[in-house]
Ligand SMILES: NC(=O)C1=CN([C@@H]2O[C@H](COP(=O)(O)OP(=O)(O)OC[C@H]3O[C@@H](n4cnc5c(N)ncnc54)[C@H](O)[C@@H]3O)[C@@H](O)[C@H]2O)[C@@H](O)CC1
């Protein structure tokens with residue numbers, strides 16, 4: 217599904233109004249009804265309550281207009297609803313003004329909040345509310361919230377109420393997910409047309425909670441325009457990337473992958489990547505590793521063949537003949553987990569980039585070695601696809617900048633570098649960005665902080681290697697690997713919460729994550 221900036225959404229809305237003649241008031245009404253449906257569902261779950269008290273917070277823009285239309289629907293269906301408004305009746309314009317009149321004509325309660333006095337007066341009501349709907353600011357917010365609103369928002373965040381944000385939580389910047397000082401912390405956000413970048417970037421996901429997208433009757437042709445090049449991965453889309461197995465399939469047709477990994481003290485990284493490749497369905501896995509850890513690898517991963525390289529504790533230039541021999545019959549190669557940073561290995565990387573014609577994935581220490589002279593990426597141009605999976609630290613080394621700079625511009629940097637280097641770039645993090653050399657970017661919504669533990673990156677590499685070996689094209693293989701990795705962690709989090717599960721468990725859970733995706737009915 218596409219993800220848009222505030223400006224792109226305004227353009228889409230304008231086109232829907234202009235081309236199809238859909239009145240803007242109808243879009244606002246549909247937006248309101250989508251939120252009303254969510255409020256009703258939430259209210260019915262509060263079965264212990266005799267009546268559900270709802271407070272709707274409104275600002276002077278169209279987000280406030282949505283709030284006033286929501287209030288009218290709740291009022292006429294007999295719900296206990298009150299509007300707290302940061303704008304006087306005469307300050308509303310257009311559709312919002314009409315909705316303000318309709319609500320007040322229906323006898324709706326409307327309290328104006330214009331100073332400290334009203335803030336004190338409304339405090340008790342806020343804490344007694346069961347549901348609070350945030351329609352103060354939507355995609356039109358510029359910069360920080362006004363200080364009065366900010367104080368109010370802090371109070372809302374301290375209540376026990378279930379908070380539903382309209383379009384985007386007030387205080388979250390729609391294009392960046394940035395929060396200046398404070399923002400509404402919602403359990404659910406109902407957004408309109410398409411999700412906004414701010415739902416997935418920076419602090420946005422933490423404040424938006426569960427994001428529900430409602431098309432509000434905007435025709436599909438406007439929601440699927442080519443100009444929008446950022447997407448969020450969904451079950452329905454990722455499911456189509458899975459390779460199809462036939463009854464005649466065997467290990468020779470299920471993909472052969474080569475994993476170059478491990479060094480003394482980092483055997484685990486290689487084992488985890490290998491285990492994950494097997495859990496992702498690879499037909500045959502060959503691991504190239506230093507002699508010093510080969511016997512441990514043999515014991516640690518019984519299903520793979522282990523090919524050892526003479527020499528020290530890390531792989532150096534002697535690895536090339538072994539790698540090249542193993543690659544003769546393979547379909548994908550991954551290099552990096554626990555590799556160590558022996559600079560003698562750099563010429564091997566050059567050879568790989570120059571000669572291997574099938575997809576190559578570089579991770580971890582392979583990326584750190586590339587960072588010593590990123591111009592070697594030039595060897596790959598026009599030869600075969602390359603997938604790189606840096607975390608922000610590795611990306612900072614590759615770009616010769618600070619981690620903070622990467623974190624502040626994750627999407628932009630990932631896309632710029634994917635295009636510049638001609639690679640599929642997987643920039644890992646709370647919302648992993650998968651950027652394609654053609655300039656498209658895919659945001660991954662799965663995963664949780666439980667993945668912040670040693671070895672999970674190795675698991676991701678193994679999984680992408682397996683999808684590549686099974687013939688999934690590089691961009692799709694990266695998306696599939698990242699999405700299932702997060703989904704596996706989300707399934708583990710249902711039992712363990714956001715901590716305490718291990719990378720090994722994530723690898724083992726991958727098979728169930730894939731299965732759960734296969735079983736999802738098309739929505
Ligand atoms: N895009 C669409 O297709 C639709 C959009 N709708 C709603 O319209 C919203 C956007 O409406 P608007 O463009 O009116 O924007 P908002 O409702 O977010 O608010 C804009 C108002 O706030 C003021 N403002 C902005 N930043 C401020 C700041 N830091 N301090 C004080 N005041 C500030 C602006 O001057 C403007 O008056 C969406 O979020 C959505 O809720 C819906 O009505 C349905 C259709």
Ligand SMILES: [K+]
Pocket residue numbers: 279350351352353354381382383384385386
């Ligand atoms: K809002």
